[in-house]
Amino acid sequence: MSRLSLQGLTKAYGLNRVVDSIELTLQEGEFVSLLGPSGCGKTTTLRMIAGFVDPNEGSISLDGQVISAPGAVLPPEKRGMSMIFQSYAIWPNMTVAENVGFGLKLRKLPSDDIRKRVQDILEVVQMGHLAARYPAELSGGQQQRVALARAIVVKPAVLLLDEPLSNLDANLREEMRFEIRRLHDEFRITTVYVTHDQAEAMATSDRIAVMNAGRIEQVDAPHLLYTRPRTRFVAGFIGRTNLLSAELRDGQIGFGGIAMQAGQVPGAEAAMGNDILVSVRPQSIGLHRAPPSGGGPVLEGVVAQRTFLGETWDYVVQAQGSELRLRATAPPLQIHDVGERVWMEFDPQQMAMVV
Amino acid sequence: MSEAPALPQGAAQAVPRRLSGRLARFEPVTLLWIALIAILLFLVAFPLGKLLVVSFETRGTGAFTLMNYVSAYGRSRYVDALVNSLILGLVSATMAVVMAVPMAWAVSRTDMPFKGLTWAVVLGAFILPPYLSAVGWILLAGPNSGFLNLAWRWVTGAEGALVNIYSFSGMALVIALNSFPLVFIFVKSALDLVSSEMEDAANILGAGTWTAMRKVSLPLVWPAIVAGFIIVFLEAIALFGTPAIIGIPARINVVTTQLWQFFEYPVRVEVAAAYAMPLLLITAGMIVVQKLMLARKGYVSQTGKGGERRPIKLGPWRWLAFGWCAMVGLMAVIAPLFVLLQASFAKAWGRGLAWDNLTFANYYLLIFEHEMAMTSIWNTIWFSATAATIAVLLALMIAYIVNRRLVPFGEALGFLAMAPFVIPGIVMAIGFYAAYASPPFALYGTATLIILAFAARFLPIAYANSTSAIRAVHPEMEEAARILGSGRLHAIRMVTAPLVKKALLGGWLIVFIVASRELSAAIFLVGPRTRTMSVLLYDLSEAGNFEVLAAFGGLLLLVTMVFVGIGMKLVGRDFMLRRN
Numbered sequence: 001m002s003r004l005s006l007q008g009l010t011k012a013y014g015l016n017r018v019v020d021s022i023e024l025t026l027q028e029g030e031f032v033s034l035l036g037p038s039g040c041g042k043t044t045t046l047r048m049i050a051g052f053v054d055p056n057e058g059s060i061s062l063d064g065q066v067i068s069a070p071g072a073v074l075p076p077e078k079r080g081m082s083m084i085f086q087s088y089a090i091w092p093n094m095t096v097a098e099n100v101g102f103g104l105k106l107r108k109l110p111s112d113d114i115r116k117r118v119q120d121i122l123e124v125v126q127m128g129h130l131a132a133r134y135p136a137e138l139s140g141g142q143q144q145r146v147a148l149a150r151a152i153v154v155k156p157a158v159l160l161l162d163e164p165l166s167n168l169d170a171n172l173r174e175e176m177r178f179e180i181r182r183l184h185d186e187f188r189i190t191t192v193y194v195t196h197d198q199a200e201a202m203a204t205s206d207r208i209a210v211m212n213a214g215r216i217e218q219v220d221a222p223h224l225l226y227t228r229p230r231t232r233f234v235a236g237f238i239g240r241t242n243l244l245s246a247e248l249r250d251g252q253i254g255f256g257g258i259a260m261q262a263g264q265v266p267g268a269e270a271a272m273g274n275d276i277l278v279s280v281r282p283q284s285i286g287l288h289r290a291p292p293s294g295g296g297p298v299l300e301g302v303v304a305q306r307t308f309l310g311e312t313w314d315y316v317v318q319a320q321g322s323e324l325r326l327r328a329t330a331p332p333l334q335i336h337d338v339g340e341r342v343w344m345e346f347d348p349q350q351m352a353m354v355v
Numbered sequence: 356m357s358e359a360p361a362l363p364q365g366a367a368q369a370v371p372r373r374l375s376g377r378l379a380r381f382e383p384v385t386l387l388w389i390a391l392i393a394i395l396l397f398l399v400a401f402p403l404g405k406l407l408v409v410s411f412e413t414r415g416t417g418a419f420t421l422m423n424y425v426s427a428y429g430r431s432r433y434v435d436a437l438v439n440s441l442i443l444g445l446v447s448a449t450m451a452v453v454m455a456v457p458m459a460w461a462v463s464r465t466d467m468p469f470k471g472l473t474w475a476v477v478l479g480a481f482i483l484p485p486y487l488s489a490v491g492w493i494l495l496a497g498p499n500s501g502f503l504n505l506a507w508r509w510v511t512g513a514e515g516a517l518v519n520i521y522s523f524s525g526m527a528l529v530i531a532l533n534s535f536p537l538v539f540i541f542v543k544s545a546l547d548l549v550s551s552e553m554e555d556a557a558n559i560l561g562a563g564t565w566t567a568m569r570k571v572s573l574p575l576v577w578p579a580i581v582a583g584f585i586i587v588f589l590e591a592i593a594l595f596g597t598p599a600i601i602g603i604p605a606r607i608n609v610v611t612t613q614l615w616q617f618f619e620y621p622v623r624v625e626v627a628a629a630y631a632m633p634l635l636l637i638t639a640g641m642i643v644v645q646k647l648m649l650a651r652k653g654y655v656s657q658t659g660k661g662g663e664r665r666p667i668k669l670g671p672w673r674w675l676a677f678g679w680c681a682m683v684g685l686m687a688v689i690a691p692l693f694v695l696l697q698a699s700f701a702k703a704w705g706r707g708l709a710w711d712n713l714t715f716a717n718y719y720l721l722i723f724e725h726e727m728a729m730t731s732i733w734n735t736i737w738f739s740a741t742a743a744t745i746a747v748l749l750a751l752m753i754a755y756i757v758n759r760r761l762v763p764f765g766e767a768l769g770f771l772a773m774a775p776f777v778i779p780g781i782v783m784a785i786g787f788y789a790a791y792a793s794p795p796f797a798l799y800g801t802a803t804l805i806i807l808a809f810a811a812r813f814l815p816i817a818y819a820n821s822t823s824a825i826r827a828v829h830p831e832m833e834e835a836a837r838i839l840g841s842g843r844l845h846a847i848r849m850v851t852a853p854l855v856k857k858a859l860l861g862g863w864l865i866v867f868i869v870a871s872r873e874l875s876a877a878i879f880l881v882g883p884r885t886r887t888m889s890v891l892l893y894d895l896s897e898a899g900n901f902e903v904l905a906a907f908g909g910l911l912l913l914v915t916m917v918f919v920g921i922g923m924k925l926v927g928r929d930f931m932l933r934r935n
Contacts, residue, residue, distance in 0.1 A: 050834075051838075052834060075842070075843075076834070076837040077837050077839075077840045077841055077842055079838070081838055082839055083834070083835065085831040085834065086831070087829045087831045089831035089832045089835035091832060091835070091836075091854075092854065093850075093853040093854055102839055103839035103840055106839060106840035106841060107840065150839070154839060154840075
């Protein structure tokens with residue numbers, strides 16, 4: 001049975017629909033990220049799930065029961081959820097143990113039981129030795145662990161995370177990413193995770209919902225978002241890409257003077273109309289000094305710009321006989337000078353048609 | 356733990372659909388909002404509105420008239436008082452800036468020695484009520500028997516006086532010596548934000564310390580200097596105590612003393628209302644000017660960006676800086692306080708320090724025999740404490756509602772709560788008199804009226820304090836409690852309240868302390884048995900017995916110091932001088 005379900009969920013401030021008819025269903029134990037640029041409505045969506053914001057339209061159901069609908073909103077404290085905030089919101093007037101035990105106390109558990117569960121969960125997040133400390137004496141990463149412990153210890157129906165790592169430095173962020181996923185693998189709590197950092201979403205999530213301008217563009221497993229983007233926005237937001245306008249005619253897709261079988265390009269089967277958009281990842285373009293012998297489509301061009309990024313070379317190639325300028329990457333040892341003639345080899349399997 | 360997480364009982368019940376549909380819209384907080392609006396209208400808007408209305412009414416009939424304005428501005432004596440007030444404000448503010456800016460620069464930017472002493476002096480001048488420093492300066496520089504003039508005659512053999520405090524410039528000096536801490540606090544906190552690199556940049560281009568200060572540091576804090584100037588100006592024109600104690604014997608009439616005269620029998624409150632209008636308009640206008648100045652972009656000092664800060668090495672000049680601070684401190688606090696205390700323990704203050712002049716009779720008289728002294732101390736404490744409690748509670752609720760955006764148009768509440776800031780205390784008092792003194796309220800002379808006036812007058816202090824306290828608590832702190840199962844009130848009790856406790860205590864103490872020395876709002880509203888210490892002190896000054904007067908001043912300072920001490924202990928040493 002689905003644990004959490006959003007149906008046509010909408011939040012508008014005046015005429016501005018910051019969240020626009022969102023449909024999303026989470027299975028029990030699933031980890032789903034809401035990923036998008038700032039202002040896309042992901043935090044508002046999360047706060048509607050938590051009960052801090054009332055929806056204008058649509059509804060939210062938890063285990064099949066409606067908990068939010070216009071005019072009938074269950075307050076946050078009655079939802080049995082827990083949340084991790086951007087600012088951590090660790091209460092500075094309570095010790096680590098008191099912070100973590102707060103939710104258990106509200107559930108009127110016996111105090112022995114509370115003490116044991118608090119200690120257990122603090123061991124899990126490697127904070128057992130700091131239980132008596134006050135938050136002011138903790139580092140940012142340690143506060144984050146307290147926030148995690150406090151949210152998990154109550155065994156919430158749904159765990160909500162609102163950009164929890166954005167205040168940490170880069171190294172710690174990477175560490176906490178794995179920590180969050182590890183805790184999820186251990187406790188299997190249904191989780192909604194809001195972030196604008198795609199690496200974070202990819203590392204933690206079972207599925208990612210990419211949001212833009214209040215709408216969900218696509219919901220898929222991380223690798224499918226990368227290899228099978230369905231919209232122009234997703235293709236550009238997840239990784240880097242070349243977006244090419246192409247023509248679809250007689251079962252053939254053509255751009256810049258080359259053509260390939262439409263059946264080979266994912267997404268093309270649903271195409272309508274003749275003018276289409278194709279996403280070509282820079283990594284999928286092979287660069288050659290001489291015309292390659294493989295059977296794939298090939299375009300001749302000249303290196304117009306190059307940038308060395310350490311792990312890769314980033315080339316911009318001006319195709320011959322057309323206006324096309326394509327970005328292509330190559331390993332560090334494959335060096336082409338600006339002005340050098342190259343041949344670009346395409347792999348239709350790694351392209352995607354987007355709308 | 357892969358089974359479904361055990362939900363706590365009662366978690367995630369579904370909302371009975373439709374049932375609570377309409378009721379859910381109507382939160383109890385809306386009722387609170389309506390109640391607060393009503394209280395604020397009663398405390399702030401009604402007295403002010405009444406003041407305006409009364410100024411256009413004929414006494415008795417209530418018919419519309421402009422005669423009050425004709426009476427108020429029809430005599431040259433009244434217009435002169437207005438002009439005097441403005442000049443007094445300008446002169447006092449200029450003097451205060453001259454005193455305070457070098458001190459602020461020296462404390463903030465240089466290696467001047469004994470900065471702690473300078474701080475103590477500033478705090479002392481801040482705590483010393485204006486009417487007490489006026490009394491101190493009468494003892495110091497009265498034309499006949501003031502100590503300075505006695506010394507002058509003894510040294511030079513001259514007949515005349517070196518300084519006469521009963522003069523316009525004497526009055527302005529006393530006001531400046533009492534209000535320069537306002538400029539100091541403004542300018543120092545602005546200078547604290549100027550990075551040393553600003554001066555380094557000037558130095559590397561060839562400017563010396565002096566030039567860098569003149570051309571870079573001071574211009575950067577120019578808005579703060581002007582803001583301080585404006586505040587002192589407004590203080591000076593609205594001040595009652597000093598002009599009453601020095602100006603009336605010197606026959607110098609200013610707006611506030613003239614307003615007082617309109618309240619002498621027969622009370623002409625409608626003329627007073629008309630006469631108070633310029634004070635109100637000037638204050639409101641200047642505050643707006645000040646806000647605009649401080650809001651202007653382009654001054655680094657207002658952006659809050661710090662950077663590295665090093666004290667400038669003054670070399671031998673640091674003793675000059677210290678000398679300046681010491682001189683201001685001597686004149687503002689040490690000398691007046693010393694002569695006051697001396698007089699309070701003297702049989703005859705003019706005889707100076709001598710064993711046979713020492714007596715406790717003045718204190719004994721006040722504490723055990725005076726019919727009003729102890730009552731007024733008690734009045735002061737409980738009026739101020741009640742007013743401070745009302746102001747802080749009101750301010751806290753308003754600040755919470757406005758900051759958490761719990762109701763639409765919450766800003767209206769905040770505006771009303773801040774409005775008394777632009778109303779001079781003396782105008783506020785006349786407004787309260789006009790609104791509540793006569794039937795149907797008939798509150799004249801009651802404790803209720805004084806407490807309400809104090810609460811309204813100092814509401815902005817409490818509101819600014821509460822707002823910054825509430826802002827310091829991230830809303831997510833409460834939300835974290837709510838998502839774990841707390842109701843809104845429970846979350847406030849468990850999380851928000853403990854976090855704002857200390858800041859609120861500081862706000863309460865500041866309101867208490869300023870209320871306990873407030874004279875201008877009190878003097879128009881007290882009755883014979885509800886006199887406060889400040890009013891009684893003024894009455895004693897009219898009687899002219901300086902020894903008893905000084906002893907009573909000593910008692911007043913003692914009460915204040917007790918509460919300042921409590922504040923420093925519980926809230927932090929700088930709690931009185933913190934900006935915001």
